[in-house]
Amino acid sequence: MTFADLVAGTPIFVDANVLVYHFSPHPLFGSACQQLLADIENQTLLGYTSPHIVGEVAHALMIIEALSLPGWGVINLGRDQRSQTPEKTAARRPATDSFPESGGRHLPIPSSSPALSAGPHA
Numbered sequence: 802m803t804f805a806d807l808v809a810g811t812p813i814f815v816d817a818n819v820l821v822y823h824f825s826p827h828p829l830f831g832s833a834c835q836q837l838l839a840d841i842e843n844q845t846l847l848g849y850t851s852p853h854i855v856g857e858v859a860h861a862l863m864i865i866e867a868l869s870l871p872g873w874g875v876i877n878l879g880r881d882q883r884s885q886t887p888e889k890t891a892a893r894r895p896a897t898d899s900f901p902e903s904g905g906r907h908l909p910i911p912s913s914s915p916a917l918s919a920g921p922h923a
Contacts, residue, residue: 804837812847817857820850824858824864 807813815838822825823834841848 804833807840807846809845810847812849813851815841815848815854817854817861820854820858821861821865824862
């Protein structure tokens with residue numbers, strides 16, 4: 802099954818990889834993820850995610866962005882960021898800010914969720 806096979810009105814949980822592939826955009830999966838999020842924005846599909854996923858996406862996109870900056874690479878990712886002025890960082894709007902605007906919904910995950918309290922899977 803692919804995203805194109807989803808029936809209109811289907812509620813789906815949008816995991817981090819879909820959002821990362823959409824916002825990066827990924828050369829192989831980017832267009833399918835962009836279409837999926839467009840379908841959610843147009844309310845053809847009902848998209849849901851959780852705050853945990855949004856945080857994971859923000860972290861992944863920061864790493865992708867850091868790797869694309871001059872002087873930053875895998876070796877330099879931990880370098881001191883004092884050269885980043887507030888003006889430089891404030892000018893960038895996090896990609897994750899646009900998810901709620903696009904019709905996406907956050908699903909709260911209660912701490913009493915059986916999936917969280919059951920412990921490791923056997």
